[in-house]
Amino acid sequence: MLRIAPQDEARGIKKTMLGVCYYPEHWPEDWWEKDARRMRELGLTYVRIGEFAWARYEPRRGDFRWDWLDRAVDTLAGAGLKIVLGTPTATPPKWLMDEYPDIAPIDEHGRRRGFGSRRHYTFSSQAYWRESARIVEILAERYGRHEALAGWQTDNEYGCHNTVRSWGPEDLKAFREWLRRNYQSPEQLNEAWGAAFWSMDVQSFDEVELPNLTVTEANPAARLDFWRFSSQRVAAFNRMQCEIIRRRSPGRWITHNFMGFFNDFDHWALSADLDFAAWDSYPLGLVETFPLTEAERDRWRETSHPDLAAFHHDLYRGVGRGRFWVMEQQPGPVNWAPWNPAPAPGMVRLWTIEAHAHGSEVVSYFRWRQAPFAQEQTHAGLNLANAHELSPGGHEAAEAARDLARLGDLPATAPAEVAIVYDYEAHWVTAIEPQGADFRYPELVFRWYEAVRRLGLDVDFVPPGLPLDAYRLVLAPCLPIVSDEAERAFAAAKAVVAFGPRSGSKTSRFSIAEGLPPGPLRRFVPLRVIEVSSLRPGAKIEVTGAVAGCAERWRERVETSAAPIAVFADGQPALIARDNCVYVAFWPDENALAALMAMLCKKAGLATIKLPPEVRLRRRGELTFAFNYGDAAWRAPFSREPLLGEAEIPGRSFAVWRS
Amino acid sequence: MLRIAPQDEARGIKKTMLGVCYYPEHWPEDWWEKDARRMRELGLTYVRIGEFAWARYEPRRGDFRWDWLDRAVDTLAGAGLKIVLGTPTATPPKWLMDEYPDIAPIDEHGRRRGFGSRRHYTFSSQAYWRESARIVEILAERYGRHEALAGWQTDNEYGCHNTVRSWGPEDLKAFREWLRRNYQSPEQLNEAWGAAFWSMDVQSFDEVELPNLTVTEANPAARLDFWRFSSQRVAAFNRMQCEIIRRRSPGRWITHNFMGFFNDFDHWALSADLDFAAWDSYPLGLVETFPLTEAERDRWRETSHPDLAAFHHDLYRGVGRGRFWVMEQQPGPVNWAPWNPAPAPGMVRLWTIEAHAHGSEVVSYFRWRQAPFAQEQTHAGLNLANAHELSPGGHEAAEAARDLARLGDLPATAPAEVAIVYDYEAHWVTAIEPQGADFRYPELVFRWYEAVRRLGLDVDFVPPGLPLDAYRLVLAPCLPIVSDEAERAFAAAKAVVAFGPRSGSKTSRFSIAEGLPPGPLRRFVPLRVIEVSSLRPGAKIEVTGAVAGCAERWRERVETSAAPIAVFADGQPALIARDNCVYVAFWPDENALAALMAMLCKKAGLATIKLPPEVRLRRRGELTFAFNYGDAAWRAPFSREPLLGEAEIPGRSFAVWRS
């Protein structure tokens, strides 16, 4: 059931601001006031605190030490800062772990992952659920009506470090319960999972095991259900916190800081309980962890790829139903990627403005000051370690603050003309059954996004099933399971709609779609996929016709009653169109993708501009922003003078025009 | 002790037929009759059923549901199909796993690998042995004399998913018992294993541990014994099933479906209890999983390498003492390799005919219809998922059926002139002690086979110790342990015999051969190996003389009283010959191997023809088959017109001549 409301542009949020993450518990109390004053001087409005401090305010069960936190809150408030308070559930203290050893998650190999870092809990622990409710209740009661308290962050980066799914006895118990609720009988479970296949039948829900440590791959339908179950546990855990906070802290908003390219739970669903979305933007870290090519990693190592942050701004604006923050903004080199270069000069400033261009309400840097100890001591802050002195990134934040001041209030973000349908289950289905080792959903979506943005367009992300009336071009790069809502939304769309490979290929129970793929989408494009090939790296199949380029990674063999508008080298259909719908029966390589997007935009009547690889445009209301991620200057093809910056935009800089 | 009988050509099997694997339990009962009729129409004779159906006919202990299976059998039989019934022991049901948790295997890391996929049992479980005997007895009693029942398949793909060896308490107990039987006393065990080396002595068999989870590598002699023990457990488990079936199902044959390049148990030994061998032929899957070069994988990704299937046809014809089936034939893309392309048009047909050319009695496609659910839903069948409609591979199977009909009964397969000695212990010894990271026995044998086949010759595989009278050229690419029987067979051979590197290097107890390698083979070629070098990739040593090329991967330093017929760049002997025997003191690269085989064939007086890389010949009685795996046409150098196909064989096609 879809819980997502239409994008809420009505609120017309225009004030754009900066913030910072701060840990008073790390610093001498007599530094706090100076820190707060310097935050304000830098142009910061918000300060996030408290999300890892549980053991510092409850060092033993029931032995609360609020004094220091009270004073910290008052000191920050006294300087005029607005406070974002984090619930502390990402780091349960040692005494609690000892009291309830079952809180610890069990990994897929059966190993207990214990205390000593963070996120050492399973969402299925009943004890942890209770204890989390207790501490959130107490915290919200104490600070929920503080006048400086702007809002809440629940927990911290749900799922980070592979913690959405846990494989222990508590998880098994909860999963069996979930199955019991979702299937009427073991017979229906057997039927839904295709248990007949390898004698996998159960006679009772209590016979179901977790789908790990099987001899070979576990049943994909069982895995999908376990992933769904786990995703729902996260959302329910978050909802529990939200309900407590709303009761105890009226009038304050609630958000959560999501991560980049993290798909282990359904962000659309969880976000329904939040007031808006937030995400943690580490553009350089993503260069090393997202599967770019090595050549791209070399090229973008100090700037990031120009779509990596933007992709997430647009995604989380969607997840937040039009509203989002950057809760943690990379201010310098980080500590967690295989390699961690310092950002090129200008980039911290550029990223900050770019986030606002994409509609972010607040950009909050992580962290005020580099911590000299523990796990992240090589992670930069706005200030040097142990010092009251701006880091290189801190100086850029100051510049960004001045930029924003010069721009004044920003107009509201209008809906884009292009929408991409982003689906967490699509990731799960293709991760559980890649069929080709490099069929990676996030990469496919990213490349489609990049190709559209290279044409100068803005993009919205939408969940499957959201009404699509606002759009002129809708892209579903891969949507294996098409729900009834999604089908209805496609049917009602007036846009050109393109479906990518594997779309419509599965039922909701992870079986092959009825009547063969693309299942319900046959209503829009008359074809059947009768065979699929995954293609090893280097294997390419030429595509000619309305689009020229190659298929790589994936190619489908399609029967269609329509005349294909592009064909593979062997004459088989590659692109099939009917009315405003197009089915893409392959993974397009770079050339094919550029041609495809150009063709679709033309079909949709969209005006495009072919941007160089290092430049991107973005509109916010009547403003147009241009960002140059390259070394060399780029002359913008706009006749009037920019509001900010120069028409000849230097490398690693930006400019803003009023249109 | 050798249990292999000489190749049985006397039976003169000539009828060649097609079959299919079918799962009535996957489909509505009212589809069965139509399926059966369409199988017959397609030209199929055999249908394999039942091997994964345990939980469907015994959903709870003793609660048997034979009705559906009775009806399925009768329906298939009624359409004129002959039935191959699989024993269901590859997939014990959940209730049985719960009753006896010890059935589950323990992997080398100590983790229990439980229910949820298949092969979740250890061959050492006494409970599973008992339960398997029980169900096979009941099954054989019920269907063993059904008039449509042609024969049996025991279990399914023994050892698949790394399940030959298990590392739990039951395994340890059985291993200790095995040692007790094989060694008279702990003292003799200590002596045999060289326990003095690192204080590894035991004072009782009950002190022996399994050779896993040691701090560094375990004793290689202990590992070899554990591998032998495990291999024998598989054979004994199979024998137990065979004995029950023979008692309850008189006059029916028994086979088992082996796999490609799978060496974890001794197939010669297990096969002694079968009537013939069968194997599961997935030519494209092997392209990705066998260590071909990346260039080869690119070249052969849609056709397979022209020796991959042929190698196994010849191997399993040997394992089956002249008789074999292809029990599962790839009919389209599969689901389990890293990449899974669809076969190029023509290949399913070509593979089918090729199997028959190599002597296969039946080629049985896997599976009748693509399953829409569970683990293999992206594995093609002869029919589209959920449909009564042939897939691309199904259409090719129909063509193959017509080809076979045109050819009529095929002549019996005559012994080849070239034999390759294939030894499972050779694989174990070199896997346990590779000495160079890329010393891979299967690859070595495959390359020697390929080089002979490139000369247009047919090849038989023989176990060490089989009389070699029939052959003119015998190749032992690597035979570390030379048994007395093997030595006698070599001594009695009239053939040219070539021994590859490491042959004769070990005693049966995994020690260095007495008097240095090649141990007992010094009787045939007068030399001693005094030093070995494994060579990192790229390191090559030139070889000149009777053979020109390079050594790679492995090079031995040899002392010999004979004049070497080829030498390394440093003047040391590389090839040593006496009378009809040649010792190859290195791993030959492609050039050296081609030259070596040409030289050996000449010495053996064999007529050869230098084939292009994409073409292979194969004789069956008076018929000669030519297979063209390439894109371009190949004109066969035969003067008369082909019986089937054209003299200018198109790419991905074949032709047949009567000689």
Next chain:
Amino acid sequence: MLRIAPQDEARGIKKTMLGVCYYPEHWPEDWWEKDARRMRELGLTYVRIGEFAWARYEPRRGDFRWDWLDRAVDTLAGAGLKIVLGTPTATPPKWLMDEYPDIAPIDEHGRRRGFGSRRHYTFSSQAYWRESARIVEILAERYGRHEALAGWQTDNEYGCHNTVRSWGPEDLKAFREWLRRNYQSPEQLNEAWGAAFWSMDVQSFDEVELPNLTVTEANPAARLDFWRFSSQRVAAFNRMQCEIIRRRSPGRWITHNFMGFFNDFDHWALSADLDFAAWDSYPLGLVETFPLTEAERDRWRETSHPDLAAFHHDLYRGVGRGRFWVMEQQPGPVNWAPWNPAPAPGMVRLWTIEAHAHGSEVVSYFRWRQAPFAQEQTHAGLNLANAHELSPGGHEAAEAARDLARLGDLPATAPAEVAIVYDYEAHWVTAIEPQGADFRYPELVFRWYEAVRRLGLDVDFVPPGLPLDAYRLVLAPCLPIVSDEAERAFAAAKAVVAFGPRSGSKTSRFSIAEGLPPGPLRRFVPLRVIEVSSLRPGAKIEVTGAVAGCAERWRERVETSAAPIAVFADGQPALIARDNCVYVAFWPDENALAALMAMLCKKAGLATIKLPPEVRLRRRGELTFAFNYGDAAWRAPFSREPLLGEAEIPGRSFAVWRS
């Protein structure tokens, strides 16, 4: 606290000798006498025995079988050999493991690593401590005053196979005890570890867990402490053995055989209890296991890289306070590297003389005879397996013995003019927090060493804190933690001192140095590191000025009041100098490193000679040795005739001059 005495040249050890490792328990007793006689004939003086024989002289608790060992000792002694006796603690017998299962180590994944190979004990087992004391006591009592007994080797290769750290309950107990001793209170522990960071506080030492199996990375300060604790356990275990031996075996020396590039425990500290150091030299094995480039591995595969053995000779001469042995010298191909070629002809001889050139007192080959059984049967010995017959390496050892006889007594080794500060904690800190995936301390030090040696210079290794008066150039390639002693030694040095990247960056508690890196070193070079970048492979930043080349892997952003003597491409300081001190703010690539070393040598007034990549020089007293690792001859630029060898040194050979 520094326990290292200044290099002891006063003893003036000059006698250079050869030895061998021998296992009488592997061979028939009637071979011993012949073996001993042939050892003497070969020119060997020392024979090491006994280190793996525990189960052979105590097959059951208290059931001692000394007869065979008595006879073996007497036979060897009777032939005039001096005996080195190993304590047997590297291989506890099975009965002992069964008696105390807790002896077995637990690996980082929580798996018990049991009996069946070697080193199957944790240093934290109290039972094993007791049992080791018992057996060493008994052994020392029995043989400690034997007239042929020259000295002792404790255990064998401490830490081999990743056994310094164990992760079981005994280890946890001992670690908590260690923490209790090192921190006054849980509060101080929390403070030192920065527990505030992620609510990692403990309220009692009994709440501390081992830093493994955490959800994400464990606290680096906790890890460093656990690594220190583990290192100290090894030293204490060794000390326990030494104290017993000194009591029971007066007048005999004690050593231990260390390994190449092994840094898991502090060798400086452990060595304080030894009379001298020994190491096991396997130059070819290191080619495959040390991170050389693939091109280097290809080039040096049969000779080893010319600095790999030399590096360790110099290191262990330092560790041994001027005295060291090669306890195990590779005599031919080994068995444990991914590829194991035979050494090129001449190399075993060359390596032997090279060890003596670097000051080794004895070079002892491993092993007398290739063992035909167990784990190392493909490891060459001086004799062929099972034979009384020299192997190729055995013949070279005979030549080396003749070389040494020709050279006569060798002069004492004088201190070098260049010292490299080698610090085990530097390895730990950078391994725990690499920040860039290829920031590898051993590689950094090796490359600096290589660059100095390419200039024809000799090198000493010194621990941080050793007085540096003797040196004209001191290199600290990376010294994150600078102790007070180290700081004082640098301050007192008259040498040119160069500090590499990350030096001075950490406190002893693994926090960022006070006042920013380089912390206490700011006293010598006025700078602050305000940001660091790790650079992915291929990323290079040009450096110009006093040194030309590139930064790779690591680059710091530095603020300095001094004028930099070299700058990065962006103008930021790359090399900062004041007086005799230079700070290197990057990882120099090959060119930059050569230029840097040339510049430093010039500054230090050292005469250099630019050697080709394959040649190295080494002085011992008034002798100069030259070693040619290449294929082609090299003409030495010395006017007089060599004492040994030729002035035009053939490939893979050497020459010696009196200067």
